[in-house]
Amino acid sequence: MTLGSEGKAFERELAEFLGVRHSLLVNSGSSANLIAISALTSPKLSDNRRIKPGDEVITVAAGFPTTVAPIVQVGAVPVFIDADPVTGNPRCDQLELAYSSGKTKAVMMSHALGNPFDLFATLTFCRKYNLWLIEDNCDSLGCSYSMPRSLALSLGFTENSPGLDDGPERIVRWTGTWGDISTQSFYPPHHLTMGEGGAVNIVHDIKLKVFAESFRDWGRDCWCPSGVDNTCGKRFERKLGELPYGYDHKYTYSHLGYNLKPLDLQGAIGRIQLKRLPEFIEARKRNWDILRVGLASQRHVLDFSLPTHATKWDKDDGFCWDETGCRTDCSWFGFKISVSKGAPFVRTELARVLDKHKIGNRMLFGGNLTRQPAFAELNKQRKNAFRVASRLSGSDDIMNNALFLGTYPGLSKTMLDYEINIIKQFIVNLASP
Numbered sequence: 001m002t003l004g005s006e007g008k009a010f011e012r013e014l015a016e017f018l019g020v021r022h023s024l025l026v027n028s029g030s031s032a033n034l035i036a037i038s039a040l041t042s043p044k045l046s047d048n049r050r051i052k053p054g055d056e057v058i059t060v061a062a063g064f065p066t067t068v069a070p071i072v073q074v075g076a077v078p079v080f081i082d083a084d085p086v087t088g089n090p091r092c093d094q095l096e097l098a099y100s101s102g103k104t105k106a107v108m109m110s111h112a113l114g115n116p117f118d119l120f121a122t123l124t125f126c127r128k129y130n131l132w133l134i135e136d137n138c139d140s141l142g143c144s145y146s147m148p149r150s151l152a153l154s155l156g157f158t159e160n161s162p163g164l165d166d167g168p169e170r171i172v173r174w175t176g177t178w179g180d181i182s183t184q185s186f187y188p189p190h191h192l193t194m195g196e197g198g199a200v201n202i203v204h205d206i207k208l209k210v211f212a213e214s215f216r217d218w219g220r221d222c223w224c225p226s227g228v229d230n231t232c233g234k235r236f237e238r239k240l241g242e243l244p245y246g247y248d249h250k251y252t253y254s255h256l257g258y259n260l261k262p263l264d265l266q267g268a269i270g271r272i273q274l275k276r277l278p279e280f281i282e283a284r285k286r287n288w289d290i291l292r293v294g295l296a297s298q299r300h301v302l303d304f305s306l307p308t309h310a311t312k313w314d315k316d317d318g319f320c321w322d323e324t325g326c327r328t329d330c331s332w333f334g335f336k337i338s339v340s341k342g343a344p345f346v347r348t349e350l351a352r353v354l355d356k357h358k359i360g361n362r363m364l365f366g367g368n369l370t371r372q373p374a375f376a377e378l379n380k381q382r383k384n385a386f387r388v389a390s391r392l393s394g395s396d397d398i399m400n401n402a403l404f405l406g407t408y409p410g411l412s413k414t415m416l417d418y419e420i421n422i423i424k425q426f427i428v429n430l431a432s433p
């Protein structure tokens with residue numbers, strides 16, 4: 001029942017789909033984030049790259065807590081930049097502000113609700129200071145990001161992801177394949193589900209796979225799969241640490257690890273789901289469009305999300321793009337709405353009405369995470385447990401004014417029209433009580 005042939009096959013198929021060196025299955029997206037950053041703490045890494053206690057990792061204040069908690073859990077210090085209320089994504093123009101020479105080792109951020117963050121700006125920053133990039137891709141499987149070939153080459157990218165093509169002048173890749181490591185969640189509302197589950201994608205550097213696998217599998221040095229012994233042929237012929245020569249390699253631990261494997265059964269579910277991924281991606285895009293068109297007339301009281309690098313949306317022409325030449329193609333996790341300043345109602349009133357009519361709605365997860373009790377308590381206990389690089393007014397705005405509706409592929413046009421009509425009715429009733 002433990003991870004075996006089905007899990008192995010799913011790992012291979014997911015890695016093939018994304019075009020990464022390896023995908024490692026774990027039991028949740030949160031575990032994937034924990035493993036991803038733990039891998040970068042391995043003593044087998046060089047001193048200047050290894051994340052050590054007290055080192056800093058830049059992240060974004062608005063989002064899901066387990067993008068950030070693993071940074072604290074490995075003894076590092078999260079440094080928060082703000083989020084942009086329009087895209088929901090990190091303000092990548094603040095990365096320089098957050099940088100601290102000799103301390104910053106990595107950037108770890110999520111693509112918010114299926115909207116890729118500014119990967120060109122982030123990667124340019126990471127290359128400049130030789131930093132790791134962990135992409136939390138938990139909400140963004142099937143999103144892609146493209147840039148002019150000349151920009152991609154300047155960052156070292158020469159190839160498109162499998163199945164993607166944006167013409168000879170551009171490079172287009174899935175999110176989760178631009179950084180060093182990325183993570184997926186397969187919890188039910190995500191693009192694929194295994195009931196519970198997740199994955200760590202090792203994009204290029206195969207030694208990170210060995211570290212990630214070790215942290216997932218009890219911290220052991222040995223890489224034999226469950227039920228298999230002596231793959232390396234040197235099981236009783238090593239001398240590691242202060243152990244006696246020949247001590248069983250299967251029981252030799254090079255990391256303080258966990259056991260975060262899923263069941264093989266979950267791998268089997270994932271394989272069936274993966275076959276439907278292209279269809280799911282299209283359905284999420286279609287559902288977002290239906291909501292956007294249906295609610296366009298409510299622009300006087302509602303603000304709608306824009307994909308990163310888009311400057312506006314129009315019903316007939318779609319999106320206009322900024323002058324960077326970079327583009328995003330969103331496989332939406334959710335449809336984010338913000339209540340405009342001056343609207344005759346507040347976000348929570350809208351959330352209550354949606355709830356009353358059985359329309360699932362969510363805040364942008366934890367909002368400004370620094371205001372969550374867990375982080376407030378952490379700050380009380382240890383003054384330097386995290387650092388805030390700028391005012392977090394955008395994250396506060398998201399926390400106070402935004403919510404999102406699902407774009408789940410199983411939603412029919414009738415269901416989405418029902419959602420649109422309930423929202424319109426609520427707004428009309430407020431205007432003429």
Ligand SMILES: Cc1ncc(COP(=O)(O)O)c(C=O)c1O
Nearest residue numbers: 028029030064110138185186187
């Ligand atoms: C951005 C992000 N990261 C990580 C996670 C954690 O995933 P899981 O629920 O599988 O632990 C989530 C959960 O929805 C998420 O939205």
